[in-house]
Amino acid sequence: MTKDENSRDHIQSLERGFQVLLAFDAERPNPSLAELAAATGLSRPAVRRILITLQSLGYVKGEGGHWSLTPRVLSIGQHYSASHAMIELSQPHLLRLAEQTSESASLAALDGTDVVYIGRVPVRRIMSINIAIGSRVPAYATSMGRVLLAWAPPKHVDEVIDAGLRPLTKNTVTDPEEFRRELRTVRAQGYSIVAGELEEGLLSVSAPVRDQSGTVIAALASSTSSGRATVDELRAEIAPLVVRTADAISADYGHRASGKAISTVHREHEGFF
Numbered sequence: 001m002t003k004d005e006n007s008r009d010h011i012q013s014l015e016r017g018f019q020v021l022l023a024f025d026a027e028r029p030n031p032s033l034a035e036l037a038a039a040t041g042l043s044r045p046a047v048r049r050i051l052i053t054l055q056s057l058g059y060v061k062g063e064g065g066h067w068s069l070t071p072r073v074l075s076i077g078q079h080y081s082a083s084h085a086m087i088e089l090s091q092p093h094l095l096r097l098a099e100q101t102s103e104s105a106s107l108a109a110l111d112g113t114d115v116v117y118i119g120r121v122p123v124r125r126i127m128s129i130n131i132a133i134g135s136r137v138p139a140y141a142t143s144m145g146r147v148l149l150a151w152a153p154p155k156h157v158d159e160v161i162d163a164g165l166r167p168l169t170k171n172t173v174t175d176p177e178e179f180r181r182e183l184r185t186v187r188a189q190g191y192s193i194v195a196g197e198l199e200e201g202l203l204s205v206s207a208p209v210r211d212q213s214g215t216v217i218a219a220l221a222s223s224t225s226s227g228r229a230t231v232d233e234l235r236a237e238i239a240p241l242v243v244r245t246a247d248a249i250s251a252d253y254g255h256r257a258s259g260k261a262i263s264t265v266h267r268e269h270e271g272f273f
Contacts, residue, residue, distance in 0.1 A: 013050075016040070016042060016046065016050060017050050017053070017054065019040045019042065020036055020040055020042070020047060020050045020051065020054070021054070021059065021060075021069075021073070023036050023039040023040050024060075024067075024068070024069050029068060030066040030067065030068045031066065031067060032065055032066050032067070033047055033048055033051065033065070033067070036051070036067070051067055057072075058070060058072045059072050059073050086107075086118075086209070086217065086218060086249070086253055087107070087118055087119050089249060089252045089253055090107050090119050090209070090218075090220075090249045090252075091119060091121075093220075093245050093248055093249050093252075094106070094107060094119055094120070094121045094220075095121050096245070097121075097220070097222060097241060097242065097245045098121040098123055098222075100241055101222050101224075101238055101241060102123060103123055103222050103223060103224045103228075103238075104120065104121065104122045104123045104131075104222070104223050104224075105120070105121045105123075105220070105221070105222055105245075106119065106120045106121075106131070106144070106220070106221045106222075106223065107119030107120070107209070107218055107219070107220055107221075107249075108144040108145075108148070108218065108219050108221065109148070109217065109218050109219075110139060110145070110148040110149070110152065110156075111136070112159075113138065113139055113140070113159065113160045113163045114136040114137060114138060114139055114145075115136070115137055115138075115139045115142055115144045115145045115148060115219070116134065116135070116136050117131060117132065117133055117134060117135045117136075118133065118218065119133070120132065120133060137198060138166075138168070138198070139160055140160055140161075140165050140173070140179060141168050141172050141173075141194070141197040141198040142194055142197075142198050142204065142206075142221075143191075143192040143193060143194040143204040143205055143206035143219075143221055144192075144204070144206045144219035144220075144221045145219075146182060146183060146186050146192040146194060146206070147186060147191070147192045147206045147207060147208050147216070147219040148208075148216060148218075148219050149183055150183045150184075150186035150187045150192070150208075150216075151187065151208060151215075151216035152216075157180070157183065161176045161179065161180075165179060168197065168198055168199070169196055169197060169198070169199065169200050170196075170200075171195065171196040171197050171200075172197040172198075173197060190207065190208070190243060191205060191206060191207040191208075191239050191242060191243055192205065192206045192207075193205045193231060193234055193235060193239065194206075195226070195231050196226065201225050201226040201227065202223065202225060202226075203223065203224050203225065203226055203229060203231065203234055204221050204222065204223040204224075205221065205222055205234050205235075205238050205239045205242050206219045206220060206221040206222075206242065207219070207220050207239075207242045207243040207245075207246035207247075208220075208246060208250075209246050209249050209250050209253070210250040210253070210255040211250075211253055211254065211255060212253070212254035212255055213255075214255060218249075219246075220242055220245055220246040220249065221242070222238050222241070222242050224238075
């Protein structure tokens with residue numbers, strides 16, 4: 001499909017509706033019309049029409065000049081889960097990994113320059129932000145993101161780098177060439193360990209989850225804190241568990257590990273960074 005065809009088929013009103021829905025967050029749980037207009041850059045009349053439409057559909061409600069989301073919004077995420085067998089298949093594996101490590105286990109997919117949590121078994125809270133299904137974190141500063149980017153097309157890696165490798169802590173890798181070297185290391189060893197790059201003291205190890213064709217479609221992670229483990233301990237004790245668990249999820253999803261399948265995936269983007 002050409003760019004002109006894409007533009008012709010683009011429904012701007014639908015895009016604006018999602019802009020308004022996504023403007024509701026922890027900082028704006030009950031925004032006014034004016035606050036939503038400022039957050040989205042849309043005019044007040046346009047936001048008002050969108051809110052009235054969403055209200056008639058049952059996704060928002062208004063009271064006293066302020067608006068809030070309704071529980072019906074959660075059904076959108078339920079439809080995603082219902083249409084992705086990976087989430088259901090991974091749950092017992094996440095539980096088992098959390099039991100084996102006594103640490104939180106997560107599953108995430110790549111969405112633009114972020115990773116989005118699509119499965120999680122929390123054991124204890126080790127991050128300042130509250131991580132739940134649907135939470136987003138920068139891909140470049142996380143072990144899950146590095147796993148997903150290590151096997152992503154070259155264009156996607158470039159997009160992440162071009163968007164900026166902002167220092168989130170003193171340990172965050174911000175140099176593009178160093179970042180590309182990190183991705184090469186992940187591909188070579190088959191897993192990623194990131195220490196204190198998203199948050200000080202946060203350690204995580206991730207491994208790729210593959211579909212039937214061998215394509216990496218998700219990343220499995222086990223997370224802990226520097227007060228509970230070291231990078232060396234993570235590498236020696238937890239990384240093998242994470243890799244085996246990721247392989248087990250992949251097998252349940254139809255992937256059969258073989259030299260041919262894996263080498264094909266590796267050659268597809270070999271040398272792209």
